[in-house]
Amino acid sequence: MTDYILKTSHLTKQFNKQIALHKVNLSIKKGSIYGFIGQNGAGKSTLIRIVSGLAMPTAGSIELFGYSHGSALVEARKRIGTMIEGPALYPYMTAAENLEAHRLLKGIPGKDCVEKALAIVGLQDTGKKKAKNFSLGMKQRLGIAISLLGDPEFLILDEPINGLDPMGVVEVRELLKKLNREYGMTILISSHLLSELHLLATHYGIIHKGDLLEQLTVEELNHQCQQFLHIKVSNPEKAAAILETTLATNNFEVMPDGCIKLYRYVDTPGKVSSTLVNEGLIIEQFMPMGQDLESYFMERIGGIYHE
Template identity: 55%
Template sequence: MNEFVLRTRNLTKTFKNATVLDNVNMNIRKGSIYGLIGLNGAGKTTLIRLITGLSVNQSGSIELFGENEERKFNSLRSRVGCLIETPAMYPNKTGYENLEIDRIQKGIPGTECIEKVLKMVDLEEAKGKTVRNYSLGMKQRLGIAMALLGDPEFIILDEPVNGLDPVGIIEVRELLKKLNTEYGVTILIASHILEELHQLSTCYGIIHKGKLIQEITEKELMDRCKKYLHLKVDDAAKASVIINTKLSTSNFEILPNNIIRLYDYLDKSGVVSNVLIKGGISVEEINPKGDNLEQYFTKLIGGGENA
């Protein structure tokens, strides 16, 4: 079985004289929740439209479920569900009726699938209510239910919590976690809200001005954002022995230029400094460092500019 549900190679798209996507190489593993993070206008929606066949790429290739032959993509895309921006619904029809219309348009036989997706998104009790009386969170869950018709293995969601209140955001977040863990659905979520993606994603792709500048796992991201005490001393080797023996920790690393990153004692810099000085170490610098997720993202894209 292929371990990737989606891979792109040098995917490029231009509009008039502007390059909207520039040689994008994306890799989404089966079973993951892939957070595609980027500022508004970074190229997220264009990338999704190419993947789902709503737009045509000018160069590069797309591989779905291990296949990259375009003639096979129509059948392969039946294994993919998507929700791009605001879901299209009939406000005067019920949730069930909206799903029935969508089922017929997609050519999915039988109505059992409707009851199944209503249960998956926890809208069984509201299926007879007209959509105009749904909350924003309920409408978003109904949109996700539409994306789930046909039992897709992979769903693609563009800004799924945009405009939702805190309760609606929590509802959608918990739904997506359930789809991934209980139903084994691989999920691609595009958003400009890093903190929200952080509560969901197992890996990330960071896109900026049409370029996918980094792919990183959740663990790698947290390691890079890890808080630590930054120490610059006159003898890092000797200082490391003192830290190990006197402070009883090996949770540190030695970097060039006699710099040590200490991941313990974050709020006890005075204790660390006193122990080192008593051990004959000259402490030139000692201060807490480490980025939060937003700082990491901002540094990576080169500042706080808007796109």
């Protein structure tokens, strides 16, 4: 049994002379929430469409639930639920009627799944209210309910929080956490709203102009974005000893150039500087540093980030 729900190998997609994906090697672990980060046009939707079977790659391959060829891959795709480019809703139908219509289109037996999906997304009490009168957040949740028909193991959502007001964003975020936590669902969520993904994802992939620049866990990202005091002193070895003894911390790194990254006392830098000076050290550089998710992303793509 594979630990990975999805793997791509040198996945490439070209439209005439334009390369939308370039040799992308992406992997998504079972049980994770994978935040797929990229600006509009970076290649997120193209990859999602290929994984979902809505487009064919120019080169390379995908492996879904351990299957990568022929009828086995077709069967594996039945184990995923997708919402691509917004939910496909019938505006003059109720939530239940929308789900029933999609159930019939998908050929899913039994009506029990309709009530189950409505309950999961919190729309079981909407009664005769038409979808056209739903808030944006409710429409997104209804779209997710449609993708849940058939009890998928892997949920793929393309920009599900785009255009939502703050309340709608919270509703969708908490729903996705619930699906992952209570139902063990693996989720791929693409977005350019990085601050929201940072509150949700367990793993990240950063794509830019068709190239997958990096994959990392939330722990690795938090470490990259962690705030710290950048310290350069006349004697780094002595400074390290002072940090361990006088300031009682080993939460720091001495870099190859002798500079120190101190991850404690970020809120009380004066205590650190005065202690080092009192111990006879000359401070050459002393400043708070670190990145947030947006600035880290901007650094990786080498440009200016616009959310």
